[in-house]
Amino acid sequence: MWVDPNLNDFYSRVARIEKSHAKGYGFEAAGTVGRKASGRSTGRVFKLVKPVLLVLAVGIGVKGVIHYFIGAQTYENRVSALAAGDGFDPVGAWLMHADPATLFVSSQLQSLLPR
Numbered sequence: 430m431w432v433d434p435n436l437n438d439f440y441s442r443v444a445r446i447e448k449s450h451a452k453g454y455g456f457e458a459a460g461t462v463g464r465k466a467s468g469r470s471t472g473r474v475f476k477l478v479k480p481v482l483l484v485l486a487v488g489i490g491v492k493g494v495i496h497y498f499i500g501a502q503t504y505e506n507r508v509s510a511l512a513a514g515d516g517f518d519p520v521g522a523w524l525m526h527a528d529p530a531t532l533f534v535s536s537q538l539q540s541l542l543p544r
Contacts, residue, residue: 488524493534496527497542501535 496504504527512522527535 489528489530490534492525492527492531493538496531496535497538501527 499507508522508525508527511518511525514522
């Protein structure tokens, strides 16, 4: 019986691949779409940046809605009272002060929902 030498080479490569798969390694051809993304190290940064940006956007949105509903003067009075408190109250006042983004959200709400 005649055996093709290429067939032996093929089976040895398949055995190497199966052994590597058993160890947990994977194979993807260059230029194909797969799980492994190029530039994988930047994925960690985006995993942290996205939630932080979401929390900031929600926080600014909530502050803008509160500023719109209670009015500018009442909002400033409450933040000033919070700043005069003790413990963590000044930290809360610093977080709740009317920054430009909060004022922008409030003005956009005023134009969309006039009282």
